[in-house]
Amino acid sequence: MVILGLTGSIGMGKSTAAAAFRRLGVPVHDSDAVVHALSAPGGAAVDYIAKAFPETVDGGVIDRRVLAARVFTDSLSLRRLESILHPMVRADRTRFLGTQARRGSRLVVLDIPLLFETASEHLCDGVAVVSAPPFVQRRRVMGRTGMTEERLQGILKQQVPDAEKCRRADFIVQTGLDRGYGLRQVAGIVKVVSRWRGRHWPTPEKPDREKQYA
Numbered sequence: 001m002v003i004l005g006l007t008g009s010i011g012m013g014k015s016t017a018a019a020a021f022r023r024l025g026v027p028v029h030d031s032d033a034v035v036h037a038l039s040a041p042g043g044a045a046v047d048y049i050a051k052a053f054p055e056t057v058d059g060g061v062i063d064r065r066v067l068a069a070r071v072f073t074d075s076l077s078l079r080r081l082e083s084i085l086h087p088m089v090r091a092d093r094t095r096f097l098g099t100q101a102r103r104g105s106r107l108v109v110l111d112i113p114l115l116f117e118t119a120s121e122h123l124c125d126g127v128a129v130v131s132a133p134p135f136v137q138r139r140r141v142m143g144r145t146g147m148t149e150e151r152l153q154g155i156l157k158q159q160v161p162d163a164e165k166c167r168r169a170d171f172i173v174q175t176g177l178d179r180g181y182g183l184r185q186v187a188g189i190v191k192v193v194s195r196w197r198g199r200h201w202p203t204p205e206k207p208d209r210e211k212q213y214a
Contacts (some may be wrong), residue, residue: 002198007115008130011141013175020186028109029096072154116160129169136176
């Protein structure tokens with residue numbers, strides 16, 4: 001099974017790229033979706049978040065805006081939140097990989113927004129980074145409800161710069177043009193990666209790159 005990491009900074013179009021992989025029949029594990037499920041009413045992380053940040057939870061419901069304002073202005077609070085969520089996300093990801101291995105999936109995608117920031121690239125046989133021109137990124141992000149310049153800058157400070165992500169990537173998906181162009185890029189990646197030699201799961205080690213392309 002070949003494991004492809006998918007990442008990109010805020011506003012780069014990563015969700016659209018992930019949807020393109022799904023359209024092509026590739027199973028995708030979405031870390032953001034898992035976080036939302038964990039922190040939704042009744043989610044496994046709610047009680048832990050309530051204990052750590054009691055002002056952000058009322059009646060078992062997390063006020064995401066209050067929580068976001070807290071963690072993106074306080075690095076210690078962000079690390080505390082990550083210490084709650086990241087182990088749960090990793091456990092869900094491990095279950096996903098195990099399930100796909102048993103199903104005989106040839107290729108899977110791990111959609112991890114903070115892939116490089118959390119050193120998760122070691123899980124992957126290759127990495128695709130979604131990128132867009134800065135003016136496109138800014139237009140997309142500032143159009144979101146509740147987004148402010150201060151919050152945007154706080155988010156960007158927590159992320160590896162786009163140029164560095166692209167430098168470390170095996171593939172770059174350029175967005176900002178029409179969706180058909182993005183889909184064709186993703187299809188090209190799937191065609192190449194599907195020829196890679198996969199590995200047995202589970203294994204903590206990344207295969208040799210020469211063998212990977214053999």
